[in-house]
Amino acid sequence: MNLTLPPGASAFRKTLVAFIEQHWSESELADLSRPVSPNRKLFLQKKLDEWYNKIFDEDWGSAGLNEYLLGGNLGSMQWYVWVSECGSRNLPSPLKLPGVGIVAPIVLALGSDKLIKAVLPGIRNNEVAWGLAFSVGWQNQGNLKLKTSPSGIFLSGRVVVAHMGEKSDWVLIIHSEDGARNLLFVETSRLSFESLSDDVGLAFTSFSELVFDGERIDEQQVFEISSAPDWEKVLDYSINNYLFYQSPLYLRQETKKLKDLYRLGEEIEGIDRRFSEIEIEIEALVVSEIRMMSKSKTIERGLVIGQLSSRITDLLIEFQQLEVDLAAYNVVAGESSLLTHNEPESSKKDAAHLVNKMLYINTWSEGLMSRSSIRDHLAGEVGMGRYF
Numbered sequence: 001m002n003l004t005l006p007p008g009a010s011a012f013r014k015t016l017v018a019f020i021e022q023h024w025s026e027s028e029l030a031d032l033s034r035p036v037s038p039n040r041k042l043f044l045q046k047k048l049d050e051w052y053n054k055i056f057d058e059d060w061g062s063a064g065l066n067e068y069l070l071g072g073n074l075g076s077m078q079w080y081v082w083v084s085e086c087g088s089r090n091l092p093s094p095l096k097l098p099g100v101g102i103v104a105p106i107v108l109a110l111g112s113d114k115l116i117k118a119v120l121p122g123i124r125n126n127e128v129a130w131g132l133a134f135s136v137g138w139q140n141q142g143n144l145k146l147k148t149s150p151s152g153i154f155l156s157g158r159v160v161v162a163h164m165g166e167k168s169d170w171v172l173i174i175h176s177e178d179g180a181r182n183l184l185f186v187e188t189s190r191l192s193f194e195s196l197s198d199d200v201g202l203a204f205t206s207f208s209e210l211v212f213d214g215e216r217i218d219e220q221q222v223f224e225i226s227s228a229p230d231w232e233k234v235l236d237y238s239i240n241n242y243l244f245y246q247s248p249l250y251l252r253q254e255t256k257k258l259k260d261l262y263r264l265g266e267e268i269e270g271i272d273r274r275f276s277e278i279e280i281e282i283e284a285l286v287v288s289e290i291r292m293m294s295k296s297k298t299i300e301r302g303l304v305i306g307q308l309s310s311r312i313t314d315l316l317i318e319f320q321q322l323e324v325d326l327a328a329y330n331v332v333a334g335e336s337s338l339l340t341h342n343e344p345e346s347s348k349k350d351a352a353h354l355v356n357k358m359l360y361i362n363t364w365s366e367g368l369m370s371r372s373s374i375r376d377h378l379a380g381e382v383g384m385g386r387y388f
Contacts, residue, residue, distance in 0.1 A: 009077035016085050019058070023051055029089050045165060048092065055094055056126040080293040087247020095245075098163060099123040099130030103172050106183070106237045110230055115223060119185070122170075131163030131171040131188075133210065134238070144212065146177055146184070146222070153219060155186070155212040162207055167193040171210060174238055181231045183223040191215065236306075245309050248285040251319060255279060258319075262326060274322055281315055 005013060024047070031044060060082070086093040095101040100123060107119045122128030135144040135157070144157035161171050173184040193208040225231045259275055262268075289308060 005081070006077060009081055012078050013081045013085065016081055019054075020085065020089065020091065023047070023054060024089075024091065029091060032090060048164070051092070052094070052097065052126060060094065080290055083247055083293060084249055084290070088249035088253060090246075090250045090253075096164075097130070098132045098168070098172075099128065102132050102238060103130045106172070106234055109233060109237065110183075110225065111223065114220075118220075128170055129164060129168045131161040131168030131208075131210075132238070133159040133161045133171055133173045135159050135173055135175045135177075136235075144173070144175060144177075146175060146180075146182065152216050153222060155184070155215045155217060157212055159210050159212075160207055161193070161210045165206065167208060174234060176231075181225040181234075183225065183234070184217070185221045185223070186210075186215075186217060187221075239306065245305055246312055246316065248282050248289060248312055248315065251312070251315060252279075252282050252286065255282065255319065258323060258326070268326075271322075271326070278315070278319055278322065281318075285311055285315065 004010075028044065028047060031040060036044065082093050083095075085091075104120065104123050107116055111119070123130070144155065144159050147154045147156065159171075159173055161168065163171070168188060171184075171186045171188055173186060175182050175184050188210065192211050194211065225234060255275070255278055262271060262275075285308070288311070292308065
């Protein structure tokens with residue numbers, strides 16, 4: 001289904017497509033979403049850094065944010081063009097940067113003038129790389145503790161940080177402990193990062209464990225959230241954002257690739273129907289995406305992203321289940337029925353079923369594994385090696 005854009009948005013689309021094609025080749029775009037050699041990974045990371053620098057040079061770094069406060073000039077339709085063109089290529093937009101996508105909206109909405117002046121310039125000018133971490137409730141698995149004494153404020157424990165590249169300059173830690181709720185702004189030059197995921201991955205995000213051993217922080221780096229409504233806003237901004245959002249336009253491309261691969265093998269009963277069902281759902285979501293994004297205002301975009309993310313997550317899981325079934329079916333050739341996820345019959349099926357379930361839970365609840373890592377892990381468990 002092709003959607004017609006207004007003249008202004010259509011002209012902007014041509015400008016943006018030319019901008020993308022000038023910087024990225026088709027092979028580079030393909031390599032962004034799959035495992036590559038260490039040298040290739042370093043090359044792609046450098047390309048990503050250059051990509052973001054060019055975006056900010058063009059004053060497109062605040063796409064989708066509060067244009068007045070950040071000095072941007074993109075309207076809703078241009079914002080949608082950014083999302084759709086990057087989404088169809090699995091290419092990161094500025095909103096994939098934790099600083100632009102999460103830290104800036106939280107600080108703008110709840111921070112003091114002093115905090116805004118301290119944080120925003122580095123984000124606006126793309127001079128500071130930000131990471132994001134949670135130590136709230138069950139997500140505080142590293143037992144992060146904030147201790148205040150006459151000699152200062154100290155942090156001990158561990159947190160998992162989402163960021164671009166190998167590490168970040170600063171980390172925003174959303175932390176609750178003993179009824180107190182705080183935003184912790186932590187400079188990381190003296191801290192150690194331990195890598196948990198070295199894959200560019202679906203969200204173009206790396207995950208590292210940041211270790212604190214009685215690290216002293218300044219009082220000005222702790223911003224208390226005293227009201228429950230403001231805390232809910234923090235959590236909403238942290239969940240409903242573009243860091244992990246994936247446009248259905250990219251899933252459309254992935255479905256076509258998977259279908260082409262399937263056509264090279266033997267026909268499997270029931271698979272055509274499952275492809276058709278997924279394709280129909282994708283097209284419906286594509287229409288919803290343009291309608292919701294093009295009409296939304298900045299203050300409504302968190303709600304828009306939340307609604308779209310919920311639907312795309314369900315669809316991504318359905319798509320990955322189809323990938324897993326096709327891959328595992330090849331392992332147990334000769335079976336006449338498709339694999340199921342609730343009643344595995346053989347040891348191979350049991351392995352696929354259990355690993356599949358574990359990886360889905362891990363990915364969508366904690367986000368610590370990229371899609372390519374899921375597939376490689378699963379393939380190893382069922383004895384296939386890397387596939388697709």
